[in-house]
Amino acid sequence: xxxxPEVETVCRGLAAMMxxxxxxxxxxxxxxxxxxxxxxMVERLSLQRIDRIERRAKYIQIYLSEYVWLIHLGMSGRFxxxxxxxxxxxxxxxxxDLDDGQRLxxxxxxxxxxxxxxxxxxxxFNPHLKKLGLEPFDAEVxxxxxxxxxxxxxxxxxxxxxxxxxxxxxxxxxxxxxxWLSQISPHRLASSLSLNEWxxxxxxxxxxxxxxxxxxxxxxxxxxxxxxxxxxFQHQFSVxxxxxxxxxxxxxxxxxxxxxxxxxxxxxxxxxQR
DNA sequence: AGACGTACCTGACCGC
DNA sequence: TGCGGTCAGGTACGTC
Numbered sequence: 001x002x003x004x005p006e007v008e009t010v011c012r013g014l015a016a017m018m019x020x021x022x023x024x025x026x027x028x029x030x031x032x033x034x035x036x037x038x039x040x041m042v043e044r045l046s047l048q049r050i051d052r053i054e055r056r057a058k059y060i061q062i063y064l065s066e067y068v069w070l071i072h073l074g075m076s077g078r079f080x081x082x083x084x085x086x087x088x089x090x091x092x093x094x095x096x097d098l099d100d101g102q103r104l105x106x107x108x109x110x111x112x113x114x115x116x117x118x119x120x121x122x123x124x125f126n127p128h129l130k131k132l133g134l135e136p137f138d139a140e141v142x143x144x145x146x147x148x149x150x151x152x153x154x155x156x157x158x159x160x161x162x163x164x165x166x167x168x169x170x171x172x173x174x175x176x177x178x179x180w181l182s183q184i185s186p187h188r189l190a191s192s193l194s195l196n197e198w199x200x201x202x203x204x205x206x207x208x209x210x211x212x213x214x215x216x217x218x219x220x221x222x223x224x225x226x227x228x229x230x231x232x233f234q235h236q237f238s239v240x241x242x243x244x245x246x247x248x249x250x251x252x253x254x255x256x257x258x259x260x261x262x263x264x265x266x267x268x269x270x271x272x273q274r
Numbered sequence: 275a276g277a278c279g280t281a282c283c284t285g286a287c288c289g290c
Numbered sequence: 291t292g293c294g295g296t297c298a299g300g301t302a303c304g305t306c
Contacts, residue, residue: 003299034282034301058300075300076284091284110283112300128301155277164301171299220299221286240299263279265297 003171013226057168074112158186
């Protein structure tokens with residue numbers, strides 16, 4: 001599921017519900033997700049007040065008094081309210097009770113998600129976070145910087161943009177959409193993009209992500225906003241999952257094609273993306 | 275070091 | 291109806 005816009009949407013929903021609240025009970029209904037839960041997770045989170053919630057790349061960071069709770073949603077993770085009268089469902093792996101009576105479930109059928117806990121001081125040394133590249137919205141990210149950074153990358157631009165150590169937060173959908181908007185073929189080597197192309201691509205990446213955040217993300221199968229609403233950016237896809245359709249670009253007679261690039265489905269218009 | 279393939283897990287969907 | 295194959299928004303890790 002979740003790329004930067006979906007994680008941002010979830011963070012905002014969680015923040016509205018959780019900031020200022022205290023976790024009264026935390027229940028783990030299995031010993032692990034993708035990895036084992038961190039040691040003493042229940043003890044370290046229980047009775048702690050939630051100060052703030054932030055997103056870093058595709059990670060949710062929940063700041064408590066002493067620890068930061070890191071959550072990655074993997075492919076199918078989501079948070080949803082759980083009514084007290086209902087028993088948790090099959091894939092409700094973590095149950096959070098708050099001091100105002102609200103109850104949330106972390107639900108993740110495929111269990112590619114994971115959680116970690118780290119002290120405030122050690123946040124920057126966390127093995128998951130320390131490898132991450134810059135945020136696409138970061139002010140220090142410029143076309144010049146990206147042009148230079150990617151000039152040594154001998155992989156298709158599609159693959160390179162998915163690499164979280166280069167730029168963090170993009171996933172399969174928004175890479176396809178950004179490249180279409182920029183008329184750049186996903187097969188092009190990252191090192192072959194000119195500065196002028198980066199001057200088009202970077203603003204377009206930001207444009208696509210912003211529009212998706214404003215739409216509450218994309219709901220294909222699993223993504224839900226924390227309030228249960230679907231995201232609706234999937235109705236605005238230009239290419240993703242659109243193989244066989246006519247290219248929407250004005251004056252383009254091309255047909256959207258699906259190729260596999262580094263084992264991921266890649267949608268683009270061979271006519272206008274060069 | 276950098277690039278690539280595969281593993282992890284469940285569910286939905288398709289063709290037979 | 292049921293079965294097997296394929297695919298899905300992500301990341302880590304082994305191998306070359």
